[in-house]
Amino acid sequence: MRVLSKSRFKLGLECPNKLYYTNKKQYPNTKNEDSFLQALAQGGFQVEELARMHYPNGILIEGNDWDYQLLCEQTQELLKQENIIIYEAAFLIDGLFIRTDIIVKKGNDIELIEVKSKSFTPDNDFLFVGKRGAMVAGWKPYLFDVAFQKYVMQLCFPDWKIKSFMMMADKSKKASINGLNQLFRITNKGDNRTGIIKKVQSIEETGDSVLGRKDITQIVKDIEANKFKYHTNLTFQESILLFQNIYEKDNYANWPTSYSSCKKCEFKCSRVEELEGYKSGFKECFSKQHKWSEKEFNEPNTFDIYDFRRGTKLFNEGIFFKKELTEDNIGLKENPEKLTTSHRQWLQIKKEVDSDNNIYADIEGLKKEIESWNFPLHFIDFETSTVALPFNKNLKPYEQTAFQFSHHIYYENGTIEHANEYINNIAGVFPNFDFIRVLQKALENDNGTIFRYSFHENTILNAIYVQLLNSNEKDKDDLINFIQSISHSKKDSAIEWKGERDMVDLWGIEKSYYYNPKTKGSNSIKAVLPASLNSSKYLKEKYSKPLNQIKVTSKNFSKQHIWLQIKNNTVTNPYEMLPSVFQDWSENEIENTLSDIEGIADGGAALTAYGKLQYTDMGQAEVDELTSALLKYCELDTLAMVMIYEHFKELID
Known part of the structure; x- marks a missing residue:
């Protein structure tokens, strides 16, 4: 049965042509392999479970995901009750199919509640619709999604009076208990059919809720009345009929390219x-x-x-x-x-x-910048996460969490030391303050220039600065002073500062003075590193040798490790050479893992791995394996910065 589900409806809103290509093996879908999309799901299940606890005694319809008729029949039977709460209710009519997160039925009065692992602030009057009356672009897919759900429900039950709500993390609220984000975990133990273990039985046990809901009933009505359109040439109703028709008949829509x-x-x-x-x-x-x-x-x-x-x-x-x-x-x-x-x-x-294919380099500009730097040079990279449900009491949803860093030092004599690293792999531990303490010890021994790549590290330090201000840490003043010494304040900060050792942005240096055609316009370190390696005779010669022959130390790779493989005069991207996770495990051992991660070679995969470490009841051997992979990945990030610096130095020399 080819039905227009709400996920396919949203795909059609993006581009109706995609409805022809979706779920066909001959048409690869790059989003299916996008680590960042996988990472976005981490923690989302917790928001959903907490939301359900706001509506207790509901009945969950689960299993048989592709048997649309059966799911609909199960829902219809439950809806015969005058008053009921249903999680994952299913509605099927005229080739349209939806499942709703939560519905609350009291006679013919219905609350449709869409749960999103996004965040909002209640006092934002222009969250969904801007000051000029246009729908905010970032919310448009979600609001049209709810409108589609309401449309299908109303077709099934014309007499229902449906109010629509969106339930999300409220960033104005603080957790009132420690360990909120550990109350819902994924496990393979026991006979729990969903694989999710709840450690609490009532909403009261979670303390003051960090979720809130927004009434979007009027916005949904405005979508139905075509006050807001997704495509200027299609009404809301026309879009449903078009998407339904082309998907059901498996036709190519011939929607204009853009x-x-x-x-x-x-x-x-x-x-x-x-x-x-x-x-x-x-x-x-x-x-x-x-x-x-x-x-x-x-x-x-x-x-x-x-x-x-x-x-x-x-x-x-x-x-x-x-x-x-x-x-x-x-x-x-x-x-x-x-x-x-x-x-x-x-x-x-x-x-x-x-x-x-020749490099553009502003030699004088690069030289002026490089000559202003003080040895030894420090290269740092942070791995961070934002979690929907806070770790500790008094933290808000989606506060920044810094769980890992790597630190390389480049000495004036050319020696390169992988000097420090930090990682938090213990579930439920809020790492930020220990993270800063370890970072301070790593950087306080000299006055050498500190490098980051892009603005991320400065943003994280500003976030931890605010967290320290609101904390009771005994050494918070010392840690705050350290943060201010190596960073600069954001524009919205109540206090302005610019540290004596404010980190130098190597990304900014690259953008200002260097262009390599091999990057195809990208400034990402994942593009700049292989481009630099393939353009640099010096780097090729140096990193084709074992680490112990080129004065480079490592905390995670052997002294005989060689970073570069060159085939047909082309350097293999070092990120592609990072070892796979569980590479020495048997097939049976891998089959019993919970993380389902094959390798960590980008920030999205690292974020996913951290989420798995936090929310999954995996064994210690699996924890150790993921930890090792994270450490290797983060070490390469800072070594990549060193290599790019060496490439710039090679150009001016």
């Missing part, structure tokens, strides 16, 4: 996948609608231009390829002292069109 939607289309596949017989939905759309042949697909297009805000306007004017762009239509500004966004864009465009 810059913003096609740029982030998940139905793309690599050249290797194409050779293996897989298909690209992106390619099929442009073949059908724009008559592109393989020639056009091989032409450098505008979709990958870094931060290209003029892309939509130019796309609508029929400008798709980099060779069609001019300095005027990308808004190139006069030559500045440092590279601006438009200059980086123009470098990316020109070098790709001209097949120019």
